Amino acid sequence: MQSIPxxxxxxxxxxxxxxxxxxxRVLDDLSFHINECDFVSIIGPSGCGKTTIFNIIAGLLETxxxxxxxxxxxxxxxxxxxxxxxxxxxxxxxxTVLGNVLLGLETRGVDRVEAEGKARExxxxxxxxxxxxxxxxxxxGGMRQRVALIxxxxxxxxxxxxxxxxxxxxxxxxxxxEGVLKEAVETxxxxxxxxxxxxxxxxxxxxxxxxxxxxxxxxxxxxDIDISAPSPIAARSDxxxxxxxxxxxxxxxxxTEKTT
Amino acid sequence: MPEAAPLPKRTTRSSRRRLSFDTAFxxxxxxxxxxxxFFALWEIGVRVGWISAxxxxxxxxxxxxxxxxxxxxxxxxxxxxxxxxxxxxxVIGTICGSLLGLALWYSVFVARLVEPxxxxxxxxxxxxxxxxxxxxxxxxxxxxxALSVSLTAIVALIAAYQAAKDADVDLQxxxxxxxxxxxxxxxxxxxxSTLPSIIATFRINIxxxxxxxxxxxxxxxxxxxxxxxxxxxxxxxxxxxWVGLFTLMVMGFVLYYVIDIIERTSLPWKQSNTTxxxxx
Numbered sequence: 064m065q066s067i068p069x070x071x072x073x074x075x076x077x078x079x080x081x082x083x084x085x086x087x088r089v090l091d092d093l094s095f096h097i098n099e100c101d102f103v104s105i106i107g108p109s110g111c112g113k114t115t116i117f118n119i120i121a122g123l124l125e126t127x128x129x130x131x132x133x134x135x136x137x138x139x140x141x142x143x144x145x146x147x148x149x150x151x152x153x154x155x156x157x158x159t160v161l162g163n164v165l166l167g168l169e170t171r172g173v174d175r176v177e178a179e180g181k182a183r184e185x186x187x188x189x190x191x192x193x194x195x196x197x198x199x200x201x202x203x204g205g206m207r208q209r210v211a212l213i214x215x216x217x218x219x220x221x222x223x224x225x226x227x228x229x230x231x232x233x234x235x236x237x238x239x240x241e242g243v244l245k246e247a248v249e250t251x252x253x254x255x256x257x258x259x260x261x262x263x264x265x266x267x268x269x270x271x272x273x274x275x276x277x278x279x280x281x282x283x284x285x286x287d288i289d290i291s292a293p294s295p296i297a298a299r300s301d302x303x304x305x306x307x308x309x310x311x312x313x314x315x316x317x318x319t320e321k322t323t
Numbered sequence: 324m325p326e327a328a329p330l331p332k333r334t335t336r337s338s339r340r341r342l343s344f345d346t347a348f349x350x351x352x353x354x355x356x357x358x359x360x361f362f363a364l365w366e367i368g369v370r371v372g373w374i375s376a377x378x379x380x381x382x383x384x385x386x387x388x389x390x391x392x393x394x395x396x397x398x399x400x401x402x403x404x405x406x407x408x409x410x411x412x413x414v415i416g417t418i419c420g421s422l423l424g425l426a427l428w429y430s431v432f433v434a435r436l437v438e439p440x441x442x443x444x445x446x447x448x449x450x451x452x453x454x455x456x457x458x459x460x461x462x463x464x465x466x467x468x469a470l471s472v473s474l475t476a477i478v479a480l481i482a483a484y485q486a487a488k489d490a491d492v493d494l495q496x497x498x499x500x501x502x503x504x505x506x507x508x509x510x511x512x513x514x515x516s517t518l519p520s521i522i523a524t525f526r527i528n529i530x531x532x533x534x535x536x537x538x539x540x541x542x543x544x545x546x547x548x549x550x551x552x553x554x555x556x557x558x559x560x561x562x563x564x565w566v567g568l569f570t571l572m573v574m575g576f577v578l579y580y581v582i583d584i585i586e587r588t589s590l591p592w593k594q595s596n597t598t599x600x601x602x603x
Binding site: 151 | 516592
């Protein structure tokens with residue numbers, strides 16, 4: 064197990080925001096690491112700074128102190144090398160499905176013909192061929208999020224940062240997209256960091272789950288999830304699933320027994 | 324037990340029939356009928372003597388004056404002149420204003436620096452500038468265009484700047500995380516998201532363009548519909564005044580629909596296929 068090389072390590076990161084009532088410390092000496100081809104879920108109480116971590120990795124925010132190390136190299140951020148996906152699908156409403164998928168390749172200056180060929184390939188692979196010229200507003204929530212996933216994957220990012228990507232969707236669509244995600248991640252050999260509120264989702268998808276404390280966020284514990292199921296739905300019927308689920312609930316201090 | 328609200332009854336035939344005018348043809352019929360009734364009442368009022376033809380003119384007089392002016396070519400040349408001034412001012416003002424407003428997105432520092440000046444300029448009634456504009460640019464085409472520009476540019480500038488400020492930050496963040504630079508964020512996220520607001524100002528600004536042209540002609544001019552209206556009203560020639568006013572109305576009406584077509588063709592992603600409203 065120890066032989067898997069570390070891809071990204073976050074070390075002693077601190078970050079505070081100045082608000083009206085003085086400085087708010089969001090991250091306090093936060094450290095964790097992500098292995099190659101890892102699938103790590105980060106769970107924690109609301110407002111504990113999970114999105115802040117992503118913004119730092121993606122290069123949208125600067126740290127107050129601490130460092131990021133990528134494959135042994137000290138880096139500022141992974142701007143331009145991450146695939147960031149949020150709860151909102153953030154499709155550009157004035158672009159068609161194809162235009163949205165091409166967005167990242169365009170910013171990189173990839174040749175138009177080559178980019179379009181690749182985009183059509185991905186759209187077909189994800190069952191969206193025929194929708195190339197549709198505008199996002201005509202699509203369902205699940206389809207829109209699938210387009211967002213393609214837009215993220217097509218850039219061949221080093222790490223996928225998924226910030227509650229499925230939480231705005233209904234349960235069936237969510238289960239379906241979890242499967243799509245898991246399959247895509249395995250096909251394209253991607254590393255994923257997933258922020259979620261959904262403990263069930265975290266256990267079903269991840270290899271490891273990082274539990275954060277309330278603000279300021281520190282790593283409370285890291286759980287290895289040793290379920291190797293072919294799909295997230297199958298993972299849910301694994302005998303160890305409920306064990307992981309309950310211990311994570313306990314870590315988050317969620318009351319599972321009736322209060323007397 | 325609280326009483327339940329009565330269940331809606333099934334619509335009867337008579338209440339359904341009332342909606343049968345709600346078609347394109349039915350609406351046009353009602354609109355034409357309304358206009359005809361208005362002019363008929365006006366004409367009758369003048370003939371019977373309820374209202375003074377000297378002060379309000381009469382539809383028959385307007386019609387005979389109108390056809391005469393149309394046939395002599397006088398009306399058409401005045402119309403083209405005013406239309407040209409208005410469009411000239413509209414195009415220059417809207418383009419310059421929008422570009423300046425968008426450019427302010429680039430520097431928060433400059434934007435904050437000039438904001439009070441923009442507010443100050445906006446709060447001046449631009450019509451009050453008309454005498455100076457005539458002094459500076461003469462009594463010809465340029466002064467009317469300049470007046471229209473002064474009216475339209477500031478509207479476009481404020482709308483474009485506000486829309487650029489309001490552009491979705493998450494879309495911009497997404498682009499930055501993809502490695503986009505400031506220019507790419509500007510052209511891929513900010514500019515397209517401001518387009519609906521900028522095009523919405525077209526509707527307002529085409530009106531302001533006309534205001535600038537007509538007021539410019541009021542102050543001093545040898546041609547144009549404003550000139551026509553102004554001289555006719557100083558001679559108490561009300562029928563000619565109405566010819567000028569109705570021509571302006573038709574012009575504004577046509578321009579509005581031209582803008583409508585521009586909006587629909589340039590923003591295909593904004594169009595919805597349905598015109599449904601909540602039925603109450």
